[in-house]
Amino acid sequence: MATVKNKQVVLKRYVEGTPKETDMEVQQSSRSGLTAPKGSSAFLVKNLFLSCDPYMFRRMRQYYGSYIPPFVPGQPIEGFGVARVIDSDDPAFKPGDIVSGTTGWEDYSLIRKHEQLRKIDPHLGVPLSYHLGLLGMPGFTAYAGFYEVCSPKKGETVLVSAASGAVGQLVGQFAKLHGCYVVGSAGSSQKVDLLKNKLGFDEAFNYKDEPDLDAALKRYFPQGIDIYFDNVGGYMLDAALLNMRVNGRIAVCGMVSQHAHSDHRGIHNLYNLISKRITMKGFLQSDYLHLFPRFVEHAVEQYCRGNITYIEDLCEGLDSAPAAFVGLLSGKNVGKQVICVARE
Amino acid sequence: MATVKNKQVVLKRYVEGTPKETDMEVQQSSRSGLTAPKGSSAFLVKNLFLSCDPYMFRRMRQYYGSYIPPFVPGQPIEGFGVARVIDSDDPAFKPGDIVSGTTGWEDYSLIRKHEQLRKIDPHLGVPLSYHLGLLGMPGFTAYAGFYEVCSPKKGETVLVSAASGAVGQLVGQFAKLHGCYVVGSAGSSQKVDLLKNKLGFDEAFNYKDEPDLDAALKRYFPQGIDIYFDNVGGYMLDAALLNMRVNGRIAVCGMVSQHAHSDHRGIHNLYNLISKRITMKGFLQSDYLHLFPRFVEHAVEQYCRGNITYIEDLCEGLDSAPAAFVGLLSGKNVGKQVICVARE
Numbered sequence: 221m222a223t224v225k226n227k228q229v230v231l232k233r234y235v236e237g238t239p240k241e242t243d244m245e246v247q248q249s250s251r252s253g254l255t256a257p258k259g260s261s262a263f264l265v266k267n268l269f270l271s272c273d274p275y276m277f278r279r280m281r282q283y284y285g286s287y288i289p290p291f292v293p294g295q296p297i298e299g300f301g302v303a304r305v306i307d308s309d310d311p312a313f314k315p316g317d318i319v320s321g322t323t324g325w326e327d328y329s330l331i332r333k334h335e336q337l338r339k340i341d342p343h344l345g346v347p348l349s350y351h352l353g354l355l356g357m358p359g360f361t362a363y364a365g366f367y368e369v370c371s372p373k374k375g376e377t378v379l380v381s382a383a384s385g386a387v388g389q390l391v392g393q394f395a396k397l398h399g400c401y402v403v404g405s406a407g408s409s410q411k412v413d414l415l416k417n418k419l420g421f422d423e424a425f426n427y428k429d430e431p432d433l434d435a436a437l438k439r440y441f442p443q444g445i446d447i448y449f450d451n452v453g454g455y456m457l458d459a460a461l462l463n464m465r466v467n468g469r470i471a472v473c474g475m476v477s478q479h480a481h482s483d484h485r486g487i488h489n490l491y492n493l494i495s496k497r498i499t500m501k502g503f504l505q506s507d508y509l510h511l512f513p514r515f516v517e518h519a520v521e522q523y524c525r526g527n528i529t530y531i532e533d534l535c536e537g538l539d540s541a542p543a544a545f546v547g548l549l550s551g552k553n554v555g556k557q558v559i560c561v562a563r564e
Numbered sequence: 565m566a567t568v569k570n571k572q573v574v575l576k577r578y579v580e581g582t583p584k585e586t587d588m589e590v591q592q593s594s595r596s597g598l599t600a601p602k603g604s605s606a607f608l609v610k611n612l613f614l615s616c617d618p619y620m621f622r623r624m625r626q627y628y629g630s631y632i633p634p635f636v637p638g639q640p641i642e643g644f645g646v647a648r649v650i651d652s653d654d655p656a657f658k659p660g661d662i663v664s665g666t667t668g669w670e671d672y673s674l675i676r677k678h679e680q681l682r683k684i685d686p687h688l689g690v691p692l693s694y695h696l697g698l699l700g701m702p703g704f705t706a707y708a709g710f711y712e713v714c715s716p717k718k719g720e721t722v723l724v725s726a727a728s729g730a731v732g733q734l735v736g737q738f739a740k741l742h743g744c745y746v747v748g749s750a751g752s753s754q755k756v757d758l759l760k761n762k763l764g765f766d767e768a769f770n771y772k773d774e775p776d777l778d779a780a781l782k783r784y785f786p787q788g789i790d791i792y793f794d795n796v797g798g799y800m801l802d803a804a805l806l807n808m809r810v811n812g813r814i815a816v817c818g819m820v821s822q823h824a825h826s827d828h829r830g831i832h833n834l835y836n837l838i839s840k841r842i843t844m845k846g847f848l849q850s851d852y853l854h855l856f857p858r859f860v861e862h863a864v865e866q867y868c869r870g871n872i873t874y875i876e877d878l879c880e881g882l883d884s885a886p887a888a889f890v891g892l893l894s895g896k897n898v899g900k901q902v903i904c905v906a907r908e
Contacts, residue, residue: 475834475835490831495846504841
């Protein structure tokens with residue numbers, strides 16, 4: 221059987237502190253042939269698009285007490301991807317099927333647990349890579365987080381942090397469709413421009429230009445904030461707490477500022493939870509999977525009508541993956557960070 | 565008309581930092597007679613018991629952005645009290661009525677807003693002073709916070725901080741009646757003893773004896789905490805966050821450690837909200853007043869059956885009030901802090 225090259229991005233060692241490109245290695249391995257072994261019930265996929273998501277950083281640490289196990293050093297990094305089935309010993313998949321779910325950061329992955337990927341319809345009218353963003357985990361996080369956790373009402377005021385990111389850009393657009401006033405914070409003037417001029421946010425600001433986040437929020441929310449969709453934690457959360465309205469809701473979706481260990485100051489304004497009767501709720505999209513079909517229908521419909529748009533930051537090739545991942549944690553990406561492994 | 569002495573406890577000036585006894589002054593004033601002016605629609609009460617509550621500290625500051633206005637320097641401090649009506653130009657009240665609600669820290673108070681006091685039944689079988697604790701704002705806070713905010717289920721594990729305090733002692737007893745496993749934290753061995761031997765907590769510990777609160781909580785909650793009823797904020801909240809179970813709930817009731825400015829470290833463990841899908845909710849008992857009649861019925865019934873008990877720390881006389889209030893903020897009190905102004 222012919223030997224086939226299989227490029228892989230592996231974790232070299234467990235990470236302490238902020239991950240660096242050198243914590244990962246792109247290596248050329250090989251596999252004998254492009255078949256799934258008979259009797260294995262496995263199937264072989266060719267990876268097309270891979271997703272960089274902030275939660276993956278936590279899997280790079282040996283001990284982190286979270287909800288999924290750490291990566292295995294020396295093995296390809298695992299993450300969400302879109303792939304094409306090449307060979308299959310699993311009756312549920314056949315060559316040519318397009319699948320989405322958990323795969324490896326490599327050209328080809330042999331999938332032994334068939335529940336980790338599901339077939340997707342390539343004819344929905346959305347780019348395949350959007351199954352990692354708009355129609356994937358980030359999109360569903362925005363959907364479940366906004367509609368289920370935030371309990372939004374028409375006319376309410378909404379703050380979204382990391383607003384041009386994979387999740388934030390959709391939260392803002394869902395909120396606009398719901399009749400809310402939406403302000404986004406982001407980390408560059410280019411992102412602010414996108415938020416205001418492409419994604420339809422009412423207002424947006426570059427938090428790096430604001431020496432006083434409390435004052436910035438008072439400027440954009442003179443009547444206060446009903447809903448804060450928090451993707452970052454840290455200083456922005458503390459400033460938002462000062463500006464919440466009575467019966468406000470904070471959906472705690474991500475704490476990038478804590479992932480990246482850039483913020484050791486702690487949160488000081490939680491006493492506002494009492495006087496303003498704020499509900500602060502952490503959530504995982506995986507607790508809402510019963511809503512996934514309804515979400516896909518909603519997102520595809522709104523996208524095809526032109527009511528929502530989705531911004532991706534596409535990198536070409538597995539070689540670009542370590543830099544893309546590290547860049548994501550410092551906000552270099554503009555929009556959802558995706559690695560294109562192969563164009564077909 | 566005879567001049568009558570009226571001792572008063574006044575706020576001398578707005579407080580910055582931690583209040584001291586010298587921020588208050590006990591002064592001898594006088595009033596002409598013990599009557600409510602004709603045509604005033606007011607009524608005059610003789611104060612019997614006054615309540616020291618931590619929230620009052622916030623009213624001693626000029627600017628604090630909270631839900632009730634600050635005290636007025638030079639005027640008697642306002643708080644909850646139990647009083648007897650002496651004279652009345654208000655048809656809703658007559659001499660001899662026992663009332664509970666907001667009154668002044670003085671011997672006699674002329675009440676112009678009749679909604680600030682309500683008549684109570686002195687024959688319920690509970691001491692009159694209990695209308696400031698068991699049947700008052702603290703008791704109702706425990707009731708609304710535990711049953712409405714914490715959504716408790718039989719068999720769940722419950723942590724209560726400031727557990728022997730006015731609110732905490734009832735939260736723990738309600739939780740035990742509900743079939744929960746309850747652990748209380750308090751600040752002295754005497755309080756720990758009361759929690760275990762008089763109030764029926766399953767376990768209790770002195771947080772001052774625990775150099776590592778995280779380790780302490782892991783000892784008492786090897787399977788984690790379902791409900792944390794938080795009366796203190798600060799270090800205990802941070803340690804509880806590390807030990808919450810999936811779908812845990814934190815009722816944020818008080819942040820004494822922040823009131824007292826003793827904790828500037830901030831909260832660092834909020835990322836647990838996400839991985840454990842924790843709901844953290846601040847609340848005010850005043851949002852649940854529709855439940856007040858049901859609460860009184862429940863509390864009186866359980867008290868009269870001997871299922872719950874209530875511990876008070878009674879100080880004698882208005883002269884003792886400043887020290888009692890300051891002591892409350894540092895945890896000197898054992899049980900609900902009450903000032904007995906007059907025994908009848």
